[in-house]
Amino acid sequence: MSLSYASGIRPLREQKKLERGFWNAAVPSTCIVPLQQHVGSKLAPLVQQGDVVREGMIIADGPGRFAVPLHAPIPGRVSTVGTTRLFDNTTSLAIMIELAGEFDRLGKEPERLDWSTRNPDELREMVRRGGVVATGRAPLPLHSYLRRGQGGVPPLLVLDLAETEPYLTADTELTSTYPDAVLEGLRIIARILSTTETRVLYSPGNRSALTALRRGMDRTVRIHRVPHRYPANLEQRIRRVVLPTRERDDPARRVITVRPSTAHAVYEAVVLGKPQIEQVIAVGGGAVARPAHIRIRLGTSVADVISECGGLLANPARLVAGGPLTGSEVFNVHAPLPKHVTAVLALTESEIGTAPEHPCIRCGACVRACPVGINPVLIHDLVAAGRAGEARRAGRSDCVECGLCSHVCPSRIPLVERIREVDGE
Structure with a gap:
């Protein structure tokens, strides 16, 4: 399937710019750790009510190569192991921890591991034990994703620094603050993949992060600027940027793409022995009192995240986790x-263009905007008619859920939300 940068849109501008840098958010008195946090194997709790847990202790794991362990983000006592309602109204088994006791890591200088003598499989297992999940749209277990790139001809490794969706700037701030850690994490991933080919993608909005990376970057690393259009980081589009024409459609030519926050998590898991228990996120939108970047403990509630940034100035028209x-x-x-979520947005009506839904006027705007060349309104109509099988054959499996069709629709039809309904049938 061919893609073109002629499709897509220029990204919207944030109504309120976020503060540069980030700070550590207050540690919550209670952390809720859902067991459903990544694509793949189901996890089972390894603790029960009343158990005392240490910071970073494994509290859930599962069988199979797609399982990623979960760790206690805070020290304390397990108050509940049971079903909880997630932010999107789905449910998951979760472990609730009440803060108590001393932190094993907070404020302490960790020992560094010399990973240069470790083989690729050992390093990949360290990534798995660290619970590293790739940030981005699909929360893939990173060790499983990297397995795809092992064996055969070494793949091309890409660090995707480009951020074209409004407010998704946490990776830029993390890279600007810890460029050496991001680069070391990238080198560890390259070692796992046994590759010497590395690329860095950037967009005009994050030159500061690129400048920070350049200081420690190997001369063999090539840098590519991607157009300032959304979505710029689809796999097919990245292949068009980093591969010569003759290799773009060759399935044997593998490209492994990671975000800076993922590379940083690999660095912490391997070099510092620190599991993925924290995340730098962007908190923005016109309804937020102090739009900023903060580092939170995983298990922190959306309400606590907003409170950390001064609360709300008004009721948001839409509260969003992600872009x-x-x-x-x-x-x-x-x-x-x-x-895998790197943003919380409290958006105003002017930011989302709130308007009532109207019947489709067959203008074709959604078709022209679609970066993968499907007909969103056709799939929408098939779903509405209860013809899920035909909807899948019409291109549902090719949909990347970028949201452009909904965004450009003059009738304000929530096309991508309706298209997702096929998966539940």
């Missing part, structure tokens, strides 16, 4: 954020 185009609406503010 304004690809994120999911928040229905339960007392639920925690999962590992």
Whole structure:
């Protein structure tokens, strides 16, 4: 399937700019750790009510190569192991921890591991034990994703620094603050993949992060600027940027793409022995009192995240976990954020263009905007008619859920939300 940068849109501008840098948010008195945080194997709790847990202790794991362990983000006592309602109104088994006792890591200088003598499989297992989940749209277990790139011809490794969706700037701030850690994490991933080919993608909005990276970057690393259009980081589009024409459609030519926050998590898991229990996120939108970037403990609720940034100036028209185009609406503010989410947005009516839904006028705007060349309104109509099988054959499996069709629709039809309904039938 061919893609073109002629499709897509220029990204919207944030109504209120976020503060540069980030700070550590207050440690919550209670952390809720859902067991459903990544694609793949189901996890089972390894603790029960009343158990005392240490910071970073494994509290859930599962069988199979797609399982990623979960760790206690805070020390304390397990108050509940049971079903909880997540921010998007789905449910999951979860472990609730009440803060108590001393932190094993907070404020202490960790020992560094010399990973240069470890083989790729050992390093990949360290990534798995660290519970590293790739940030982005699909919360893939990173060790499983990297397995795809092992064996055969070494793949091309890409660090995707480009951020074209409004407010998704946490990776830029993390990279600007810890460029050496991001680069070391990238080198560890390259070692796991046995590759010497590395690329860095950036967009005009994050030159500061690129400048920070350049100081420690190997000369063999090539840098590519991607157009300032959304979505710029689809796999097919990345292949068009980093591969010569003759290799773009060759399935044997593998490209492994990671975000800076993922590379940083690999660095912490391997070098510092620190599991993925924290996340830098962006908190923005016109309804937020102090739009900023903060580092939170995983298991922190959406309500606590907003409170950390001064609360709300007004009731938001839409509260979103993730980007304004690809994120999911928040229905339960007392639920925690999962590992792969890097933004919480309290958007005003002017930011989302609130308007009542009207019948389709067959203007074709959604078709022209679609970066993968499907007909969103056709799939929408098939879903509405209860013809899920035909909807799948019409291109549902090719949909990347970028949200452009909903964004450009003059009738304000929530096309991508309706298209997602096929998966439940």
